[in-house]
Amino acid sequence: MGWIAAVAALGMAATLSGCGGEAGGGDVTLKLVAADYGSTDANTSKRYWDDLARAYEKKNPDTKVEVTVLSWKDVDREVAKMVKEGNAPDLAQIGAYADFAKEDKLYKVQDMVSVTTEANFLPLLSQAGEVHRVQYGLPFASSTRLLFYNEDLFTKAGAKPPTTWAELQEAAQKLKDKGVKYPFALPLGSEESQAETLMWMLAGGGGYRSKNGDGYAIASEENAHTFSWLRDNLVGKGLTGPVAPGRLDRQPAFDAFAKGEVGMLNGHPTLMEQAEKAGIKVGMVPLPGEKGKAKAAMGVADWMMAFKQNGHRKEIGKFLDFVYRDDNVLKFSGDYDLLPVTVTASQQMTDDPAHKELKPFLQELPTSVLYPVGETSWAAVSKSIKANIGKAVESKGDPQAVLDRIATDAQNAEAAE
Structure with a gap:
């Protein structure tokens, strides 16, 4: 879809550990910049990401996840600025990925996440995440109108x-x-x-x-x-x-x-x-x-992407497998009345009476038409x-x-x- 609000969590110039090369061991800090889907401090996406990061760190004590949440009106611009200045985050959850893919700054999806995660994205959204038939954008949130x-x-x-x-x-x-x-x-x-x-x-x-x-x-x-x-x-x-x-x-x-x-x-x-x-x-x-x-109908998707700069491919992939677990996908979708981007989570939402009001939107998604986001x-x-x-x-x-x-x-x- 783009979508709302404002909050900055952590300093934009935070230093990342293990920069350069392919990280192979020791403690690693992943930096994530994400868009805010909330409209007030009470429902800011920072709460979601902080909870998810702490849960991941508890199970993976050798990896720390630093999260910065910015408003939709700022986040795409700020990420582009960070990349231009040579301070790319490891992960960005924003509105578009194609320019970064064209510049060869992103990991291919197949080189990061498990086969199970990759295969679970809704086919329409996986295809929309491709540039020249290679997927660089991972769909994160979707909606229809x-x-x-x-x-x-x-x-x-x-x-x-x-x-x-x-x-x-x-x-x-x-x-x-x-x-x-x-x-x-x-x-x-x-x-x-x-x-x-x-x-x-x-x-x-x-x-x-x-x-x-x-x-x-x-x-x-x-x-x-x-x-x-x-x-x-x-x-x-x-x-x-x-x-x-x-x-x-x-x-x-x-x-x-x-x-x-x-x-x-x-x-x-x-x-x-x-x-x-x-x-x-x-x-x-x-x-x-x-x-x-x-x-x-028209469909909208926002995107997750992973930057090569800091060399944390393996750690990024493991974290993304966690991000795209059904419980995490459904939690975010439920919090913000958005549609899940994976097959299994979509089916669970469809079957759940608590989300019956979203059923008409879910029914439109598989045949919807998205923006041509794969075009730079x-x-x-x-x-x-x-x-x-x-x-x-x-x-x-x-x-x-x-x-x-x-x-x-x-x-x-x-x-x-």
């Missing part, structure tokens, strides 16, 4: 959960007629518009990649049609609320949903918890396609989407021209590789 709707607002408006774009527009109009502030919240601002964009592209039969997976297809006819429909049938009819989609970020849209100000929006499991805590009765359905259910050009493409896509749905916007501009940026990014 569904269309959320406020059941009470729908009841008052006499609306029904949509199964087609026409029904979605009809429901949004009924919500507007009842005075709902955001009949359909459409966050195409700079925070995470690459996600909202992909959801709608998939609903319209398109996507970021060509149908055979060979290159980008951002400016396709299907994608242009989708954003023309959004411009004319939602935004142009005043059904997306008082903030222009290009200036609406995801978190403010989520917050508005939790306040009862939004009729519908695309959301992930964390929003479900946020809204229910606020007393909102949440309904969920797949985002519809133009004439029925979309062929695929993706970071530049995502940046262009965030900067430009909101213009496509403005009243006088030209979706084809906007998509052409993003496609050109994608071509330039690929040429620069």
Whole structure:
């Protein structure tokens, strides 16, 4: 998916023992930098990682694990800075791995973890962790997206959960007629518009990649049609609320949903918890396609990767085997309403009545479509989407021209590789 909050645990310049070469014995310190999935000090991911590190150290007294937890808005940048300065961590749990793999800074997954661990990742996520058919990224957390709707607002408006774009527009109009502030919240601002964009592209039969997976297809006819429909049938009819989609970020849209100000929006499991805590009765359905259910939902994954710099391949692999045990995977997924990335943990969550609210998301994951994270050009493409896509749905916007501009940026990014 990227996802929330802020906390710095340990100093960024901590010195690692055993640097250089392949560690072969004696005490070793592994340095891990991880993203924070919590929103407050009470639910920071630091608590999870500290507990896990202490449990591992108890069983492996010759290995110490130092953990630094940073907010999502900082962690990718800080890890890149550390690597550039020659102070790479042993492990980083962040949003993207491909640039580091291209620079030959990462261990291959097959060279670290056990065969059992490697084979247990969900196939879709294992494949997404590959660069040139070699896996460098270990999926750590995943999510899918569904269309959320406020059941009470729908009841008052006499609306029904949509199964087609026409029904979605009809429901949004009924919500507007009842005075709902955001009949359909459409966050195409700079925070995470690459996600909202992909959801709608998939609903319209398109996507970021060509149908055979060979290159980008951002400016396709299907994608242009989708954003023309959004411009004319939602935004142009005043059904997306008082903030222009290009200036609406995801978190403010989520917050508005939790306040009862939004009729519908695309959301992930964390929003479900946020809204229910606020007393909102949440309904969920797949985002519809133009004439029925979309062929695929959007999936999101965040990544674990291991850097070669300090030469701790064996110790890293042993620690990762522990990280990906079912009990640890389920603990993290349960704490943050995320989806497990392994086959066995996914099955356990599916079978557990305590997680029945996550079942619709779990059902979408195996056939979902992820960002093209294995492409080193993706970071530049995502940046262009965030900067430009909101213009496509403005009243006088030209979706084809906007998509052409993003496609050109994608071509330039690929040429620069």
